Amino acid sequence: MSDIIMIQAHHLTKQFPARPSSPAVTALSTLNLTVKKGTLTALIGPDGAGKTTFMRLVCGLLQSDSGSLSVCGYDVQQSPQAVQDRIGYMPQKFGLYEDLSVMENLTLYADIHSIPPDLRQKHFRELLDLTGLSPFTARPAGKLSGGMKQKLGLACTLVSTPDLLLLDEPTVGVDPLSRRELWHILHTLSEEKSLTVLVNTSYIEEAEQCQYAYILHKGQLLADGTPESLLQYARGRCYAVRVPQGMPPRFIQSWLLDDRHVVMDAVPEGSQVRFTVSSRQLPNHLLLQNYLPGAVITPVSPRLEDSFMILLRKAGSTEEETPGMPSLPKVPPAISGDTIIEAHDIVRRFGSFVAVDHTSFSVHKGEIFGLLGPNGAGKSTTFRMLCGLLSASSGTISVYGVNLRTARARARSYIGYVAQKFSLYSTLSVYENLCFFGRAYGLAAHKLQERIETVAGQFHLNNCLSMAAGSLPGGYKQRLSMAAALLHDPPILFLDEPTSGIDPLARRTFWRQITGLAARGTTIVVTTHFMEEAEYCDRIMIQDRGRLIAIGTPSAIRHQGGDSPTMNEAFIHIVETGRQKEDS
Known part of the structure; x- marks a missing residue:
């Protein structure tokens, strides 16, 4: 140097x-x-x-x-x-x-x-x-x-x-x-x-x-x-708690984050939840004990992200910047066995190029389902077909029991969609954007005002309703996109890389909102390049070169990825192993 x-x-x-x-x-x-x-x-x-x-x-x-x-x-x-x-x-x-x-x-x-x-x-x-x-x-x-x-x-x-x-x-x-x-x-x-x-x-x-x-x-x-x-800020403050079998880790994460004066950060990580606390002594009155009596908590080594989140919390990035979080039940609701999305043998061709190659899977009511894959793997094409934005070349897709090929408009009425890039009207105010999209969804005047009040409160937008949407910080743009997509209270929400380009603090807030939506029965389908976000999903599907190469719970995917210590490494292992087999 x-x-x-x-x-x-x-x-x-x-x-x-x-x-x-x-x-x-x-x-x-x-x-x-x-x-x-x-x-x-x-x-x-x-x-x-x-x-x-x-x-x-x-x-x-x-x-x-x-x-x-x-x-x-x-x-x-x-x-x-x-x-x-x-x-x-x-x-x-x-x-x-x-x-x-x-x-x-x-x-x-x-x-x-x-x-x-x-x-x-x-x-x-x-x-x-x-x-x-x-x-x-x-x-x-x-x-x-x-x-x-x-x-x-x-x-x-x-x-x-x-x-x-x-x-x-x-x-x-x-x-x-x-x-x-x-x-x-x-x-x-x-x-x-x-x-x-x-x-x-x-x-x-x-x-x-x-x-x-x-x-x-x-x-x-x-x-x-x-x-x-920089790890000095987090040393002696980092812990992990093991997740009981059958309980979504994101619930324990939300319970921990409810203890705002004690817990500075919490993230799902495999079969445990990792968290940091405000002092170098673990408090006995952690809110977590109310939900999981006798939970075993062990110290873990600090990471730079732990120090980053501690510094942000101490600097004031706390309640005034964080939307009010939905309350979660003490017992997580079981995912329904009802199939709400079904894709059977779907294929999508662009000329001679096969972007999605004979893929079948289903998504259940109340499930958070992640679509992962390298750039060009076919996941965005699959995602757009599920939303009704793109037709399958062959195969069938049904959404909420409605065939997307024969009744696309009806199927879309059950869907909320958040695009990867901010796709609202930048020159219109937050309120004007919500009015526009509410009318596009066919909401009557009285119902529209009621829903605007609900989503504006839910996503903490009341203080910026008169601001131009294009002038909002990235995290607030993401909140507005979510609010607009949920105006008509759809049972299914599609999220296309919704946290791309926003910081870890905003990502935590986003996933707590998603946890609340899923707990109320909303089905979530999400694509992401943040592999740690796959830990929030109930199941994950990985595609590469147009084919489905892995599907299962985060724990199952980690196991298939060579019992890798991180989801990032598991993903790379699965993709590289699949390519080696295909090329050999």
Whole structure:
């Protein structure tokens, strides 16, 4: 590690003035931050922490209100072009040209950066080998999987051979296999090329791979240090409790989180629930004892995410930012044996390409059913067929006893749908969006107002009803999407990567809401690339190359994945084993 400073921020402050649809915001407040040459450094924090604002300041795309910021030895405000000539910036929505091939995209970015023709061939070959895209140079970017698009975006960002690489949420919406490949590339660049990398990520386990991490909250620095040194905040505060057989782990998680003054965080993890407490002594009056008398609680080693959640809770990310949680029964309701979704031998072809290949499964009433798979595996196609957004080429799908092929409109009336990307009307207010979608669902005026009041309270939206939907933080946009999907009180809710790009705190809130919905009998079908979220599901189905390769409870999937310690590792094991068998 070099002592050369690549980024130096001192008392950096950035404010955004009030607008008609949103109040004034202090995005960064007297921030001090240093990034040394050749390091992998992570920025982590909840929505609205100021991470993206900081990156845009580093790039010279925004100007600070006070403080100083030097990048690659230049004052950004004095010499923005000199800085931009030395950095590579890959924003969340990188500008690939989907009609152009992989090679044409690289050539275009080489033209933009005036790379001499005699240097391109060798440089392109190195980038294609590094990213594993050499076999796909003629493929249009729009035909690449999500993970391959991210790798192409990274290659295009590296065309100019920058001294500093800035990555804003590079792995959002990317499956575990592709995330592992992308991080292997980053480690190679850092270790072999001494490239300095600053990455903003929602995956706290990714920050653990960095040499240094900064934790931001509401524009202020909560803590910084090596991932190992940051564990100090969680040491002696982490425990696990085993889940009784037949009880969904998400119920125990919710019971623990109800003990707000004691429990800082809780997550399902295999056959147990992992949790952190507010002091280094486990209280005897844990609310959990009311539900599980005699529960055996054991200490576990801390992780960076434990420290992250403790710091956020102490900083005030508590009740005022968390929607009121639904109360759960002391005894979890048994999942009905009633089949509410049935897919029989479904196939979907796009020309000669088979996206889903003879797949059969069923989903029961009140069940949380997870659809998992690598990018391009067919899970999104399966999901869209179940929603009625796409017709099956052959096979049958019934929803709530209604055949999707012969009575699609009727079947859709039983469905609520939350898209992966925010799909509401950004210029309309929260209230106007709810009114619009309520009318689209055919709700009468009096019923619509009643339902708006219900969902606005349920998802803690009452204080932002007059705000433009597009101005909401990511977590609130997700709440609004959920509220709109549930206006007509559907028995089935489809969630397409609903937590993509939102922070762990918002994800906890989301899953507690889902637990409450399922407890009241709503059937949930969800796709996700956060493998730890699969632990909340009653059953999981994994697809790859269009085929069903695993289905079962989280415990069964872990077992099939070689009794892996994490769901992430189990997923990778199952997919890689399946491919080896198919290719042999």
